[in-house]
Amino acid sequence: MRALLSGNEAIALGAWEAGVAVGCGYPGTPSTEILEALIGYPGLYTEWSVNEKVALEVGLGASIAGGRALVTMKHVGVNVAADPLFTSVYTGVNAGLVVVTADDPSMHSSQNEQDNRHYAVAAKLPMFEPSTPAEARLFTRWAFELSEQHDTPVFLRTTTRLSHSKGVVPEVDRTITPAKHPVGVDQNPPKYVMIPGHARVRRVEVEARLAELRRVVETHPANVVERRGGVGVITSGVPYSYVREVLPDASVLKLGIVHPLPEQLIRDFAASVETLYVVEELDPVIETQVRAWGLGCHGKDTFPAIGEFSPEVLRASLGLPQPGSVAAGDLEVPMRLPGLCAGCPHGHVFNVLRDRGLFVSGDIGCYSLGVLPPYRIMDTLVDMGASITMAHGMDIVLAQAGQTHGQRAHVSAVIGDSTFAHSGITGLLNAIWNKRDGLYVVLDNGTTAMTGAQENPLSGERMGHENSTHVDYVLLCRALGMPEQNVRIVDGNDTAAISAAVDELATLPGVKLLAAVGLCVMEAKELRKTGKLAEKKAWRELQLTAACRGVRTDA
Ligand code: SF4
Structure with missing residues (x-):
């Protein structure tokens, strides 16, 4: 039977047909729908990992234990995963390991336009690049085969246009039982323990493998x-x-x-x-x-x-x-800026920060739209987690210039809950440990909203809306060394409470964390359809009380 699938759905199909045991990744446009499709197949495990580095390491571990693994991320996510990526080429794999990099030419939903083919060259691993959804499915299967035949992780590169376009995929049979790679932890320290003495040996192996791959690609059916x-x-x-x-x-x-x-x-x-x-x-x-x-x-x-x-x-x-149709450039299309959804709780925090004229170090998420009218409150945005660390850097220089604590309270940071879990917590620890000052605001809507409401460690759910643990801000900050009075959790829809917390925290020395807890209205719309809105609202309200300490009562 034929099926009409997007490139991302076709990759999920190909991975399932290849007998993938583990699918993991961090949501990021245009890659997100791969795992969202993969979770619908039987006989495999999927997870949203806290970030791309973690996802790749989970995938590599699964591979060494004998399970084929698919790891997905957008192009900038490979920057986060680059550390294990480069060395995984030295260790090689046991079961197949395929890493999807979803690049974004024209930056439809990204902060840069990097071309991740460079990563394949620099890290010395093979890279497939399909042209159609049918090829995306087929190349995914080939990528797993090549990975095992040549003991290497393999890249599969897509771009936004392929990931999100639909095409006919032939001979789809979802009743098959895919063959699995034999499971068993491969104890082989010279291969998997990359101390310099082992790595030097593996370095030679990497070049020999690449030479062999150069021969293979001359006749590979993908070309x-x-x-x-x-x-x-x-x-x-x-x-x-x-x-x-x-x-x-x-x-x-x-x-x-x-x-x-x-x-x-x-x-x-x-x-x-x-x-x-x-x-x-x-x-x-x-x-x-x-x-x-x-x-x-x-x-x-x-x-x-x-x-x-x-x-x-x-x-x-x-x-x-050009063909005879009317060129888009000839049409009078009114310009529309993107903006927060009506009712988005982020707007309340933005208003409070703007009213106080604060410098706002921003981060990656829906809230990056705070740079645009009507808020115009964001002053920097670079990469995941950089809001806190860049505010930290500014605080150092302003202090060196003799600014008082009160003057430096002019600098703040905003970060979403998923981004905070991804790479904000390390920056928070760094700032506390180095005795800095700073007000960091977590815009917590309990979901990864920008990519379509995926679960994260602040959601109280893991992938598939399965109830799970939840990071508790007070306990986390205390564990990192912050006094409890420097942490506030407020209702993200209560402007008066946000204002009072910001003003009060501004008077305190050291690092301060304000969590503004709300609900993404787009997610609420979906939850209403599935009858789960009341449960999520109750859970969000519970987070505003002292009763919440780390684990959902119904987990
Ligand atoms: S999707 Fe959710 S978080 Fe994003 S702007 Fe809309 S309401 Fe706000």
Whole structure:
């Protein structure tokens, strides 16, 4: 039976068919729906991990114990996971380990446009890049096979367009029982204990494996040559579809594996065409290698290095006429800025901070919209958890300049609950330990709202809405060394309570933490449909009382 699936749903299908035992990751657009689809399949375990580094380590541990593991994250999440990623290439795997990096050309929902193909080159692991949902499913299965055959983690790269576009996936049978890798912890310290003496040996292994992979990709079925006319195009991923539409008579080398590149295949293809183009979104990764081999081609001299491609972009780059439809640029479309949902509790905190004219060190989440009208209250935003650590850095310099405690109380930080768990707690510990001053506000709506309301360690639920433990702010802060009077938990919809807490905390020395507990109205809408809204509201209200100490009473 055929099925109409998004790229993300197809990856989940491919992973299940491959007998994946563990799926884990941190939610981040455009990768989130992979695990949300995977949880619907039987016979496997899924989790939202607290961050991408943790997720990759969970996946590597599962692999060493004999369970195939799928680890998902958006492109910037790979920055967080880079530490275990690079060394996991040295240890290799037992059962297959596939890491999905979902890149975001044009930054539809991201703070930068990094091209994660560079990670495959730098960390020396193979990377698949499918063009369609059908390939996303197939390449996921191939990625697990390649991982085990060559004892390496394998990247699967998608972009927003593939992750969220739907396509026909053939021969879907959800009644099968996928074969599983044999389970058993592989005790092999020279392979898995990366002390320098072992790592030096494995370093040689990494290069030998890469040399072998260079041979494998020359004939791997993921790399396909389509022979037509004298114009030749090397491409990969979603741009393949645009090439077929804009240059239907061109010969095409479609690379399904973008690292390592098949040198001889590319040389032969280049020799068989009169003019060679490399069509790749973002950085000239393929083009640079092709030129390094001494092959002439057109790449970034013709196509842009910034932003997502489309048939229109390719036609404009090649000087070809656009089809006769009305170009979007000719339409009068009123500009609409994104904004918080009506009724979002974050607005109450924003109003209080704005009324006091505070400098706000911001973070990643819905609340980053606080930089826009009507609030205009955010002054910095860089990466997950940076609100607290950057406010810390500012506090140091302002103190060096002789500013009093009262003057430095002008700097605050805001961070959401999921981001706080992801990488805010380490910054909080660092600030307390280093005896800094600062007011840090956790905008706690008990969910990872920006990516569609996934559970996190502040939700009282784990993946699949299963009741679980909950971080208690007072106990956490006390354990980290903060006096209890420096912690406040207030109703995020109560402006008067937020105002009073901010003013009172501003008078206290040291690090202060204010948790504004509310409910995401978008999540509430969904909970109302499933009849779970009253339960969540009751749980949120319980958090405002001293009765809440770490564990849900109904967990
Ligand atoms: S999704 Fe939730 S947290 Fe995000 S703006 Fe809307 S109400 Fe606020």
